[in-house]
Amino acid sequence: xxxxxxxxxxxxxxxxxxxxxxxxxxxxxxxxxxxxxxxxxxxxxxxxxxxxxxxxxxxxxxxxx
Ligand SMILES: [Zn+2]
Numbered sequence: 001x002x003x004x005x006x007x008x009x010x011x012x013x014x015x016x017x018x019x020x021x022x023x024x025x026x027x028x029x030x031x032x033x034x035x036x037x038x039x040x041x042x043x044x045x046x047x048x049x050x051x052x053x054x055x056x057x058x059x060x061x062x063x064x065x
Pocket of ligand 1: 009011028031033
């Protein structure tokens with residue numbers, strides 16, 4: 001499951017969020033603003049284990065087969 005870094009446009013708080021597929025609503029944990037910017041994060045994209053796939057969560061896509 002990818003992890004993204006966000007920065008709140010309202011109060012400047014930076015935070016990380018697990019992103020579930022289909023869930024687009026990310027809010028600032030401090031001020032609950034929905035105006036957040038997504039930053040690039042290498043952490044969630046570097047998962048290269050044979051049992052974990054960031055695309056399909058394991059064994060069902062061309063990336064991890
Ligand atoms: Zn905020």
